Amino acid sequence: MKKINALLISIVMFLSCQDAKEKASENVTNSVIEKTLNQVGVASENIERANQNKAEIEITYDGQNLFSKDENFKTIMNTAGKQMMVFSIDSEDAKINISFSGLKDMLDVKPIIGKNKEGKLDPKDANGTVVTIVIAKENGFVYTLLEGEATITKLVQDEVSIEFSGKAGTFLDANKPENWKPIHGKIISKYPVMNFIQVKKEELFY
Structure with a gap:
């Protein structure tokens, strides 16, 4: 019995040491990651609220709803400087990508409005901010905004609201305006x- 007890104590001590090493290693890794992110100017928000991350989607294409209300969408927003903001809105079998890009002071203008006209996706050509929107459902469809406008109507830490309207179609329809269908969306x-990459959230929120 004494030998068994001694063996159990040894095992517990070994596992405790391993656990301590793993935690120490994890802390060092997290510290390095945090320092690296700080050095390149990256900050994040709402990671600790991942369970509350949810998007309400209302999108109609040619008069038909593309998604049901019970579909579970989550959003990640990436902002690079003041020239680009990208939203990745995903569920288990669907994906919505919305990208705003512009000239160096794009995000200083509130509200942020992006336009897509005649396929002009270069801010210089469009004379301002452009938007690209791709909406896809697995084994279903892939539509892209081919002409229209999108507005970020609200941008705060706890909520982002985006509305858009225009005409959309498949990638193959890009040069066939006769095939474009009306699209409207609210997210x-x-x-x-x-x-936030090299930009402060205080400079964005409104």
Whole structure:
């Protein structure tokens, strides 16, 4: 019995040491990651609220709803400087990508409005901010905004609201305006994960 007890104590001590090593290693890794992110100017918000991250989606294409209300969408927002903001809104079998890009002071203008006209996706050509929107459902469809406008109507830490309208179609329809169909959308993202690269959130929120 004494030998068994001694063996159990040895095992517990070994596992405790391993656990301590793993925690120490994890802390060092997290510290290095945090320092690296700080050095390149990256900050994040709402990561600790991942369970509250949810997006309400209302999108109609040619008069038909593309998604049901019970579909579970989550949002990640990435902002690079003041020239680009990208939203990745995903569910288990669907994906919505919305990208705003512009000239160096794009994000200083509130509200942020992006336009897509005649396929001009270069801010210089469009004389301002452009938007690209791709909406896809697995084994279903892939539509892209081919002409229209999108507005970020609200941008705060706890909620982002985006509205858009225009005409959309498949990638193969890009040069066939006769095939474009009307599209309208409203997206309300609650507690989206936000990543700010070389820009402060205080400069963005409104």
